[in-house]
Amino acid sequence: MMEKKAIVKSESGIHARPALSVVKEASKFKSEVLIVKDGNEYNAKSIVAIMCMAAIKNDELIIRTSGADEEAAAVAMVKVIEEGLVK
């Protein structure tokens, strides 16, 4: 298992379009990808879960991955959350 911290930087948090990017990225990996916010786990491959998470700007998230490609997955997820959503 692998854990990494990510901070939401996009002005409007993670809603539909950003959530779509998060899910698309997570789905590229075989590992289980979870995002932990305020102690609750959300499946990063589920758009419904990610939208329910309702992360807003500056929220601190933990990316928890486990599986064959867990390291690559965690790195990619931090990147998409911190850099991929700013637009």
Next chain:
Amino acid sequence: MLKAIGVSYGIAIGKALIIKEEVPEIKESKVEDQVSELARFDNALKQSITELQKVIEGVIEKLGSEKAEIFEAHLCMLEDPEFIGSIQKKITDEKFNAEFSLQTVATQTATIFENMDNEYMTERAADIRDVTKRVLNILMGIKVVSIAEIQDECILVAKDLTPSDTAQIDKAKILAFVTEIGGRTAHTSIIARSLELPAVVGVGSGIRVIKDDDILIVDGEEGIIIINPDEKTLADYKKRQQEFIEFKNQLEKYAKMASTTTDGKTVELAANIGSAVDVESVIKNGAEGIGLFRTEFLYMSKDALPTEEEQFGEYKTVLEAMNGKPVIIRTLDIGGDKKLTYLPMDEEMNPFLGYRAIRLCLDRTDIFVTQLRALVRASSYGKLKIMFPMICNLQELRMAKKILEQCKTELKSEGVVFDENIEVGIMIEIPSAAVMSDILAKEVDFFSIGTNDLIQYTLAVDRMNEKISYLYDFYHPAVLRLIKTVIDNGHNAGITVNMCGEMAGDTNLIPVLLGFGLDEFSMSASSILRARKTITSSSYEECKKLSGPILSFGDSDEIKEYIKANIK
């Protein structure tokens, strides 16, 4: 025959296609063979996914990838391991039928979104319902219509069309709209005019007599819908349709003419637009400028605030396409009936009297500054003018101008080159601004009378309420007096006075407004040629003489009769 409000000229003849909003009734039952029930669900799911992929391809091809995003989110939901997983579990573990399992999980999920106390998320609940409906319809063998998937020519019949519906309209397929609710200034009507499709709105419950595949004649000028006409009527309307096309072609000669009266007074005929896409029609119709660029569509078509760069790009595109002709860009007018999904606003008792337009911008200066910076930067690519909406007092105007000046100073220190003399104007749409227009005129370069709101506020009439829509009256003497006052006060201060509401394109009133001294008329691009025909065949001196007595009338019906009798 149905009679309602004709909002977009032209005659269409075609088959009705009814856009339903019915929810199929779901029965709860237990199944014996959950394996085959699961297979039935998985099949419907697969079919929905294929359908959606086709929709996405079509939308991307016709309307661009941005418009397809909403459907991509839908697709993502159908591939969602948790959402779909819980439905499948309900079928296998609890032996519920597929329809009930789907409906139950979808309702639970939608409820979570709805309770998130965030308008954006509340709308996502609608997305869940949307995809659920798609799968349910397949499970239950119900045929539905998605506007993006329409293959044959048809006339859309609906309660109302949402912006996401109209975004999918393909002009080659859709001949006209007929809607149950709405008025001249509703979103649907504005879109119909910009697409140049005939439309009749506000039909009321009578619309229900129309059935799928009925042959309809839609007369968007008279506001008439004829259902399954006899041969004589059909032939008659075919002839009128032909005449209309010829009339339109004949109008085209007005595209290149100046808007000058027979006695040599030149006014400006400008167009109202919502985005850079509309400019093509503006140029085709020979507008002398853009009198109103409503920037809110830039904000409404996104799911986040548009950045300075995005806005700058859009403004620059419009300015360059207009090639030096004036472009009046109105700063964000959001609130009232126009909401942003990603910018939650409190529920208000009276949204039209509430937190909107300049009020919001002066409060959320971060949003305002981003837009003003984009505007100032774009000013070096053409003749850009800035207009503030909903000004109700002098303080607001001064505050807005101060923020604009700060943006200019900032940009200058960043070394950005821009037009140092950007003209600044205000919308006159609140009665207090009209009454105070002598004072306000001294601090701006132009006025633009926004008749839609000015009428609504002056007459205290909610223009969306069908029960009282008869009170919403262009010809009300109070409205005409206010307009005259604003024009006179503007001219006394040496500034130009424009009008950018629907009234400016009303060919019966154009001679009156001309006589009042209005300098610029801004309207839907599709109304320009007609307006130019009226102006080039009018004499300013005569219009002045004829419009004079109008202010002494007390009854709008008298005014209408007077105009009919005296102004051709």
